[in-house]
Amino acid sequence: MKTVIYPGSFDPFTNGHLDLVERARCLFDKVVVAVAVNSGKNPLFTLEERRQLIVESCTDMPNVEVIAFEGLLVNAVKELKADAILRGLRAFSDFEYELQMALMNRELLKGCETIFLTPQLENSYVSSTLIKEVARLGADFAAHVPPPVARALSRRRNLL
Numbered sequence: 001m002k003t004v005i006y007p008g009s010f011d012p013f014t015n016g017h018l019d020l021v022e023r024a025r026c027l028f029d030k031v032v033v034a035v036a037v038n039s040g041k042n043p044l045f046t047l048e049e050r051r052q053l054i055v056e057s058c059t060d061m062p063n064v065e066v067i068a069f070e071g072l073l074v075n076a077v078k079e080l081k082a083d084a085i086l087r088g089l090r091a092f093s094d095f096e097y098e099l100q101m102a103l104m105n106r107e108l109l110k111g112c113e114t115i116f117l118t119p120q121l122e123n124s125y126v127s128s129t130l131i132k133e134v135a136r137l138g139a140d141f142a143a144h145v146p147p148p149v150a151r152a153l154s155r156r157r158n159l160l
């Protein structure tokens, strides 16, 4: 039974994230999407809201579980006995940060590997930050997020 953990802030979960989950669930027996507290950021959605929106976006995926975690990612990896960490690589600009995290996580937990998947091209320019900016400025963002997220973001637009 091979398990991969897919961590992130997911504020909010986008079609790019969903694309990665769909790819990973074909490669692993179980995908655990792990929503981070990420105290350095000031999220639009609470931890539980972000977790719930992912649950609602992945309803038809029986081998996908969604959790929230606080503290070090490697502790969640240990607890879940995950075989690898999954992260998305959209563009070359993602690479440096991702490389640093992958190396640090492997130093913190011996044998902890990170694998990278790329979304399809139409999802490769989508980021949570860009979605929030587009929403704040009044443009249509619904094509880039799962329907539950689109509804929640429409309701929360006034806080952006």
Ligand code: PNS
Binding pocket: 007, 008, 009, 010, 036, 038, 071, 072, 073, 074, 100, 101, 102, 104, 105
């Ligand atoms: O979606 P993001 O914001 O790029 O995700 C970053 C995340 C949550 C994966 C990263 O900040 C993280 O792993 N946070 C947990 C704390 C931790 O383990 N930090 C050291 C990482 S090397």
